[in-house]
Amino acid sequence: MISGSGVQVMSGYEGGRQVEEAELVNRAREGSDAAWHSLVYAHQEAIFRLTYLLLGDRDEAEDVAQDTFIRAFHALGTFDETRPLRPWLLAIATNLVRNRRRSLGRYLAAMRRAIQAEPPPVTTLGERTGQEWEAQTLWQAVRRLRAAEQEVVYMRYFLEMSEADMASALQVAPGTVKSRLHRALARLRTVVDTDFPALREERQS
């Protein structure tokens, strides 16, 4: 949430929730699997959605999301529970995705080149609104960006994260987040203009 002056009003964690979460983390550290279970439950959607956006495949995203929480569990000893859990989890997830992507990247890049002429049609099995179609197509456009650029776009506009949380999740300085976003938007504009004429019109209307 950004107020008119550009100041972050809310980072996504109110004071009370943060305390509760720290409690659960401590209990999880001591071996309470119920505590870890509820933490996973609280964050699984966000982690799954980010990995889905990055990987484009539901099953892979589920794998990576699970691995994220397993890895996080084992690394709980190094986590500072006075800080919000989600950016840390997202950092782990992003790293796992990057590692996985690199080996697939070659092949996917080739595939992508092959279908570059037109964005792939979105087949709908159920009812989709016009806006959903647009969102899907926008996603295809974002997927043309480089991995680092995609990460910031998803985190900022799809997951609506603050720049501060993004900096934690990406393990970079907040200034770096800003400049990556700026570059990503510039690239995205170009991609949309050249390859996604339908989107361009939507946007300008």
Added chain:
Amino acid sequence: MNQSPHEQPDEQLEQYLRDTAGAFHYPPTPDIAGAVRQRLAHDPGQRSRGRHSQRRLAWAAIVLLLGLVSSLFVPQVQAFVRSIFRIGAIEIVVATATPGASNTTPSPLWDPRLRGQTTLAEAQNEVSFPIKLPTYPPDLGRPNRVFVQDEAGPLVILGWVEADQPDQPRIVLYEMSTNTAQNVIRKTTEQTNVLQATRVHGREALWVRGPHILEFSDGRGTDLARLVEGDVLIWEEGPVTYRLESKLTLEEAVKVAESLTQVPELTGLMATPLPLPMTPVPIAGLAGERTLAEAQGEVLYKIRLPTYPQGIGEPDRVFVQYLGSPIIILAWLQPEDKTRARMVLYQMTYDVIGEKSVSSLEMVQETTVNGNRAAWVRGPHFLSFKDRAGETNMEERRLVDGNVLVWEEDGVTYRLESSLTLDEAVRVAESLR
């Protein structure tokens, strides 16, 4: 409004993105919490899908030998290494290398299965130390290939190819954070090669000669192996450890090593490190607290307590951690800061095999406790444990800033962390009742 897209201010585009992304239809979130719970219940210590490499930092442990033996000839080193570094349940793994192992391919470095190929700038983004490049030989130029791995800590691999044979490596330089909890690369051994102590910038370094196998993980649980035909120079500079493979002579390799400099355009791109367990963890962070009586109930052997120094008393805190079978952790706290320990004693049996991975050039010294062979390990290091199946279960959290004495007695392995001198530590160890 027919504004050219390039003129549209960012804010408008951002608003559009937010609105549109808000309508994005995600697949339903699966029951990840349930699946994670199941996985943790069945294998509480197991890393996911065996992806986690069992390969440990072993190769850096080679440098331990520098402090131990003055003449490094093959068979003696081998025997010596094997005998000193298995202390009961704790095995200090020393990397050596083996030529001619059966199922390895003498493939070039760029095994297509090796993941993580990237650019220098992106690699720098991923690691929290500045990547350095050699400026010697003068015709070297920028690396032809750059890989980043993060199996268990960031590792950068820089490769330069032969001018006339683009798939043959000319020089391969590995850079990794010395403080990384585990490292991916491990050379396995049946025979050692000649290990030679040398110096880079006046500091101890290690030169490993001869063909050998380098094993590493491809990140998906597959172990790759490669025949390295040249020689390897290993050294440390502050928080970064380097490994240089080449066919150069030792003198030339040292020149390359000493020529490493930072790359100006990369400096702004370094990642900030995640907090690492290098500083002693407050004792509050440790799981599994028990009373002494409870802990005794969980193991079949008698938990022994030191009777030296005089009046030491019972431990302030007792923990039991499970890595297959229980590890008893007894902690005596600092009087002035009860969140930190001044001495910690671990007790465990053979079901747990601890592997000491030494991540810095430090000394390991052989000694005895009550006539039993013991090892004295100085300085910061990491300890990891694996169970009989070979799966690594836990990364250590160092609880005391100090040194470690490891010994075995009557089937129980002990590990004493303290800031005591060796003599004092041995006295404590010999005082256990």
